[in-house]
Amino acid sequence: MKIGVLAVQGDVREHLSALERLGASPLPVLKPEHLAGLSGIVLPGGESTAIWRLMQANGLAGALKAELEGGLPAFGTCAGMVLLAKEITNWPERFLAVLDIAVERNATGRQVESFETVLPVDGLGEVPAVFIRAPLVRRVGEGVEVLARWQGNPVLVRQGPFLAASFHPELVEDARLHSFFLEMCRKG
Amino acid sequence: MEKGTYRVKTGFAEMFKGGVIMDVTTPEQARIAEEAGAVAVMALERVPADIRAQGGVARMADPKKIKEIMDAVSIPVMAKCRIGHIAEARILEALGVDFVDESEVLTPADPFNHIDKWQFRVPFVCGCRDLGEAARRIAEGAAMIRTKGEAGTGNVIEAVRHMRILNDQIRRLRDMSRAELVSYAKELGAPVEVLELIQEQGRLPVVNFAAGGIATPADAALMRMLGADGVFVGSGIFKSQNPEKRARAIVLACTHYDDPELLAEVSEDLGEPMAGIEIDKIPQEELMQYR
Numbered sequence: 001m002k003i004g005v006l007a008v009q010g011d012v013r014e015h016l017s018a019l020e021r022l023g024a025s026p027l028p029v030l031k032p033e034h035l036a037g038l039s040g041i042v043l044p045g046g047e048s049t050a051i052w053r054l055m056q057a058n059g060l061a062g063a064l065k066a067e068l069e070g071g072l073p074a075f076g077t078c079a080g081m082v083l084l085a086k087e088i089t090n091w092p093e094r095f096l097a098v099l100d101i102a103v104e105r106n107a108t109g110r111q112v113e114s115f116e117t118v119l120p121v122d123g124l125g126e127v128p129a130v131f132i133r134a135p136l137v138r139r140v141g142e143g144v145e146v147l148a149r150w151q152g153n154p155v156l157v158r159q160g161p162f163l164a165a166s167f168h169p170e171l172v173e174d175a176r177l178h179s180f181f182l183e184m185c186r187k188g
Numbered sequence: 189m190e191k192g193t194y195r196v197k198t199g200f201a202e203m204f205k206g207g208v209i210m211d212v213t214t215p216e217q218a219r220i221a222e223e224a225g226a227v228a229v230m231a232l233e234r235v236p237a238d239i240r241a242q243g244g245v246a247r248m249a250d251p252k253k254i255k256e257i258m259d260a261v262s263i264p265v266m267a268k269c270r271i272g273h274i275a276e277a278r279i280l281e282a283l284g285v286d287f288v289d290e291s292e293v294l295t296p297a298d299p300f301n302h303i304d305k306w307q308f309r310v311p312f313v314c315g316c317r318d319l320g321e322a323a324r325r326i327a328e329g330a331a332m333i334r335t336k337g338e339a340g341t342g343n344v345i346e347a348v349r350h351m352r353i354l355n356d357q358i359r360r361l362r363d364m365s366r367a368e369l370v371s372y373a374k375e376l377g378a379p380v381e382v383l384e385l386i387q388e389q390g391r392l393p394v395v396n397f398a399a400g401g402i403a404t405p406a407d408a409a410l411m412r413m414l415g416a417d418g419v420f421v422g423s424g425i426f427k428s429q430n431p432e433k434r435a436r437a438i439v440l441a442c443t444h445y446d447d448p449e450l451l452a453e454v455s456e457d458l459g460e461p462m463a464g465i466e467i468d469k470i471p472q473e474e475l476m477q478y479r
Contacts, residue, residue, distance in 0.1 A: 008443050009206040009227065011199075030444065045203045046227065047263055053225035053436075054443050058450075079203070091262065105262055111286035112309050114196045117189040132200050133264065133286070171199045 001185060004029040004038045006064070008054035010046020010079060014170035018178045032063035040073040040185035042178075043080030045132070045168050048105065051079060052095050061096070068098045073161040073188075075181040081164035082135050089138055099162045100141025101154075107136035108166075119167075121148045121156060124176050129155070129167035136166055158184075192309030197331035200264075200287070200311055201395040204228060204332075204418055208408065208439050209397065211235050211422040213253075215260035217431070224435035228264040228287070230420070231257040236293050236340030237423035237462060240474070246294040248276040251283055258284065266313070271479060272298020281310040287332070288312045292479035293339045293422070305329030315399065317350045317477055319357035319383075320376030322392060327379045333392055335416070336477040337400020340423050342464035344407045346477060347400045351414045354396075361387050400477070403428070403461045405441030405454050412445035429459030 005015045007028035019026035019042070026042075029035060041064070043051075055061035068074055068084075076084040076099075083095040087102035108114065114132045121127045127148070137154040140146060148156035155166040156177075163184060169177040190196075207227030212218040218229045233249040234242070248269050258265045264286035269276035271290055276297070280288050290303055292315050302325065305312040311331035316322035322333050335354060337347030357376070361383060364372060369387060373380045385393050398411035399420035408419045419442055425435045437454040444450045467475075 007206070011202040011205060013205070014202060046205070047203065047207065049222060049263060050207055050225040050227045050439065053223075053439065057440055058444075110258075110284040111200055111264065111311065112281060112284060113191060114200060115189050115191045116193055116196055130195060130199050132196060132203065168199060171195065171202070 001025065001039045001182070002027055002037055003182070003185060004034065004041040006041060006043045006051070006080070008060070009051050010044040011168070011170060012044050015042045015044050015077075018170050018175045019182075022175055022179055022182055024182055029060070032059050035063055035067050038067075038072060039188075040075070040181065041067075042181070043074060043076040043083050044170065045078035045080065048079040048082040048095060051083065052093070065096050065098070068096060068162070071161055071188075073181070073185045074098075074163070075178075076162075076164040077168050077170060078132065078134055078166065081166055084162055084164050086141070087139070099157070099159050099164055100144055101137045101157055101164070102139035103135040104138050105135050106133045108134040117150070119148045119150060119155065121177075123147070124180065127169070127176060128172045128174055129169070130171045131167045134166045194331070197311035198394050201313070201332035204397070205395060206443055207418045208435075208442050209266065209418070209420045210425055210435060211420075212257060212426065215256050217426055218257045218261045218265075220432055221425070221435060222261045222263050224432060225439040226263060226435065227418070228266055229257065229261060230266045230268065230289065230422075231285075232268065235423040235426060236476075237342070237427050238340075239293060240340040248273070248280065248294070251279065254280070254283055254285060268294050269303075270294040270297040272296060272301050272303060274303055277303055277308065277310075277312075281308055285310065290314050290330075292336060292476045296479050302328050305331075313397075315477075316354070318353045318376070319361070319386070320378040322354065322396075323376065323378035323382040323386065326382050326392070326394060330394065332395045332397070334397040334399040334420055337398065337402070338467055338470075339400045339476050341401045341467065341470070342403040342424060342427075342462040343467060344401045344403070344410065345467060347398050347402060347411060348414065350477075351398055351411060351416060355415055358386060358391060362390055403464065404458075405437040405451060408438045408442045409445035409451055412442060418442060423462050427462035434458050434461070
């Protein structure tokens, strides 16, 4: 199963290696033509503004949005969640805008406030979670399932083919969330 | 819930990969950098080229200036403290700066030691010229490394030298026996445990950017081709004729470094780059990299 990892900027290598460990065939996505034949795509952590500028420069932004609107499964972590969100409460732009949530960028504060913890995830049990200048979900639309919360805020959500986490499952050994996403891709 | 763990620090540095970190001295410049796609800005009083030209003791920037820059942008803000200046580092941490650069670009404060970075919640990036220096900084708790180059020169040769040396030393380390590694540690002045970790992983255990002398999109691409995870651009952007356009071009070049046609396109018509300096025209005692 070919799974893309958006590779213009961010912690791409960590996602590629998590997917490889699970037996998928991950491919870095830098250009629109790299989207062909994918069963799913991961949007990594990084800086959402930088990733978006880079995606706009070569048409990848529009091409990926079209794929997502056509139902291509996507898993966004941290910046990836911001890219997927339909609304950003503290930023004038919207990016791919396919997942019906409102996020606040950098909602956990500056880097000195970044932290790691363990989260109970619906159906998976306790999962280690690293939050880095993380976005938090301030509103979820209809049909958005909240799979985990931190201090009452949704931090892992799913709507149809889209999965998004405020934290970084790619920074820990535990690959259950990647595995969960691969299962979503398998089912199409 | 645990803050400031090593994983939180090094994980944050992983998020910069493939990106460009730009020196800025005003909120306006910070906004230009953010708009161009910088992954972070380095808040400074003066860019390295001006520090070099004006001389005198270079210190941490005024907290007011740093706060103005932090308020101006949504991307992470880094700031520099002098080598070994624990108090400046504490001030930067208290300001809420996202990363501290313990930097040779400022005048060193401690003739003996670097900062014990394990004592801080804020992550640190440090410069290196070779594997020994990188390993010592990692042993002190640096969460990110950058090759030093020679800041404020607009001349990439030292950045290339340091990256080449680092790559070569890591390559040699990979095939060494335990006995050879211990002897190599002595030769490099590097802690054995850190070298063991580097040998095991086949690369530095933290993100490594290139810095010092990068002035063009091609320079950024070159450093990426040599294995840098990303680049710092100091004077190269805001000392050039058209900072907006150059900043954007360097960001694109850093990502698409192996696409020569795109590099040609983004390198076109950028206006005058910063003025460059030949390294051997600089008196030995004014070279920042040996600090």
